[in-house]
Structures are given as C-alpha cells and as structure tokens.
Amino acid sequence: MKKQGGLLILRLMFVALLVLGSYASALAAEKESALSTNISGELDKAFEKALQGYGMTVEGWPEGKVSSEIPPYQWGTVVNSGGTEEEYTILVETNREELQKYLTGLEELEWYVEHDRDYPSARLGNIELHFKFNSKTMLQISVYVQELGEWPADEMPAEITRPEKGLLLGVDILHMDDEGNQYFISIDYDGLEEQDVTEYLLQYVELGWRGDEYMVFKDIEWNGAMFEASIEPYYDMGTVSFSVNLFRKP
Template sequence: MKKLVVPIILTIALMTGCGAVGGKSASEVLKDALKEDLVFSSQFSTVTEYPMSDENIEALYLVSLTDPEPLEIQEDSGAGGYSINEYLGVKTDWPAEYLHPDMPVYTWGRMVGWNTYGSENPYNLFIIIRDTGENDLEEYRKELEARGFSGSSDYYKKDDFSIEFQFNSKTTLQISSYRIKAHDWPYQLEFMPPPEKGKLVDFTIKEGEDSLFGELYFADMTEDDVLAYEELLLEAGFIRTDYLSYSIDNVSFDREKHGEFSGFFERYSEDEWIFYYDFEED
C-alpha cells in the first residue's frame, strides 16, 4: 500500500498531468517515479510553490481509488492545519444523510471513504470498502431485500434511490448511490403531453445545422408504461411511424419556431428509457 501526502500528489500530477498516463494507473506511475522525484512534505514549509489546482489534486486521488492498490492518504495535518482527507474532501463517515433512509450500513471490511461524483448533487456518490469480498456482498444484498429494495446482483433500487456495486479489485468494493430527481415538463414541448407514469429525469436541447435535437430521459418507466403513453401521443395528434416512433407536423417548439417534430423511444435499462427527438423548422 502506498502512503501519499500532498507534495507527492503534486509532484506526480505535474509529471503526469493527472489520471492514467500511457495506459498506466496512478499507482503504477508512483511506483515507476524516480526516487529523487518523490519529495516528502517534511522538506517543505508550504506546498503553494507548485501551481496545481484543487480539482486536479482530487482527480488523481479519486482515479487511484479504482486501482487494485489505491493510493493511501495519511491522516496527519498538512499545510494550513488541515488533514489530507479534509483537503481533498474525502469523508470517512457513513453518508447516511445522502442515502435512502432504509439503506443499511455496510459492516464488512473497512470503509476507506466516500465522495460525490460532482459538487452539484451530493446524493450521487460512491463509497469505497476494502478487505471485503463477494460473500460479504451477498449478505448485504439480503439485508437490502429485507428492507424493501428490489433488484439483483449489482443493481438495486427503492423509491427515488438506486444502488450499484462493482469490485475494483478482489477485495475492494465500490458502492454507488444515486437519487433520481424528477424534472418539470419542459415548456418547449407544450404540444407534447407528459406521460402518466415514469419520471422525466433529464432533458437536453442541441442545435444542428437546420434543426434542433435532443433527448428526454425517463426513469421508473416500463415498456407497458411507454405503450400507454403512445395512446396519449396519438390523442394529441402524433402519428405512429414505426414501433415506439412518432411524428407531428406544424407545431410550435420553444413557443417561437414552427415545424415538424419526430422522435423514438429506446430502452436504456429495465425501467429507464430515452426519447430521441428531432425538430425541423419550416
């Protein structure tokens, strides 16, 4: 196991640019570095002489978490009186406030820490557990099912939360938790009725040369729900052009542009669908 302090991260990050380099993981880059390049914090009064952003420092460490031998950080305080964990934003307590209330604590192995996938949503996060294995995970699956979670193998869900499991090595487990946030129906699609079942979790608009296009992402929607939605689309004036494909002419998109709107549904997972659309202005 590698011991990591801030100047080492800075040195390696400056040498590599952050993340995997030439196909090598963060651990391999550290292993191959010249001994004289591994400068320890005791030789510095400050780390600010290295112009490295917080985001890149955090990225290198987070990349290493997916390695079979993740870099390990020390708990003593560094520059400014902050521990490395605090500096990188890595938390070591079980993130109960951001998980489903019925999600049990994983009690096997050793929890290394957790972090979010992005600062914009603290409910989308991952937890790293070491010294655990498939047998432990199977026991945890039983606990989830006893508490009302549904799913199998590496994916479970309950209400607005979903959980995914993956082993980054034989004894290192990554638990990811996501919270689905439903969006309001977009005003740009006033001519298109919302479905009665399912949740709109994302909506995108992109500009092409002569058209607008994008996607609507739905969760908690079965194929039967999509077929029921078809009836609403037909009642609103859409024409069925193929299986789960539809079009409508002479509509107002974004309350300004007029033209033809077409799109089709494609399954993303068991209960997730994407509606790809295209709007051609007259």
C-alpha cells in the first residue's frame, strides 16, 4: 500500500508540473505577443513621425494630390501622405488581407497587378503603385507617375514608325559605340494587347521586312549609311517594349 501510495504521489506531482509548465508557456507567449504588438505600434508611430519631417502631413486619402485614376484605399486608416506629382507616398494603417482586397479591386478596374507576397505592385498607363509593409500594420503605398513620351521623329529611321494604338511611355536611343556603328532603341508602350503587337509587326512584313509576329528584319538606309535593323517585342508588367537593334553594314 505504501508503495502504491508513493507512486500515486509521484504521478500527481508529475501532472502538476505539466500543468504549471503549460501555464507558464501560455503566460510567456501572451507577454511576448503583447510586447510584439507594443513594439509594432511604436515602430508605426516612429516611422510616421520621421516622415513628417519630409513634408508628409496630409491625413486621409490625398484627393487632388494623386491621380483620380488611383481609387481611394477604403480599408483601415490613411494616416499620412506627401510628396510630388511624380513621386508620392501614402501611409495606411491596415493589414495584408485588406491590401489583397484593394489589389483585387485594381484588377477589376483593369490595372495590371503583380501579386508578390512582400512587394506587390500595380500599373495603369504611366502610373505605378508599389506596396510594402514597414511594420505589421503600417502599409506604405508609393505612387510613381512617369512623364509621357514623345515620338522623336527627327532621331529615328524613317522606316520605323510608332504603333497607332496604345500609350507611348518613352523612347530611349542608345549609341553603343563612338563611331555610330551600332544603336539600340527601346520603344515603351502601354495599353497594347497581344493582337495589337502582332498587327504592328505584321505591318512591317507587308512592307517588305523579313520575319513574323515575333521579330522582323530589314536592311534600311539611315544617316547616310546602310544598317541591318531588327524589331522585337518584350512584355513587362503590362507594358510592351519594342527593342530595335541597328548594326551598320560594311
């Protein structure tokens, strides 16, 4: 009987230790969670205060300061914003689930959205939105507005023409050497469907260029010399870049 009683006491002590251990773990987890929440809240306040030094003092959605093409963020609280017409920053107290709702709404409005887990982004025409969480509940929306491009007719070969559809974002002409033997031209467009790109390239084929809807070639005259020219489209985040390579022929 004494032996059985001793075993019973040991079992009770073991159970008591398990209960105390579980309670201690739960208490520690609760304190850690509270500490994490407090730290996150303090970081939000510190980040917001720091940005006030950069002219960010607009509370609520910055209507009239950003393009009307950007729908207001309807979840959480817009706590601050500021910037220029080209670059504007908006701070929102929200969470990832609410951000996903906003991104879905952008897609319904025909924005091109990249659903990256940490750094999602969206584009419409010459407007880009970049999203990131500076803390658990502080979302930073960075708005970038790109100046619309103009077709540099005086600097382009006459046989290379602009697409009739879409929105021209810009044209970059790079001199690849000092002798004028090689040029690279990037023609950036938004608002072109794949069919539009196909039709654009096939127009060149109808004019005597070799190739197909993926790439076209031709020897053309430009700047008093003959060049081997090629045009190839590349797709990037809802935009299309037509890469033009020009190699001077001997």
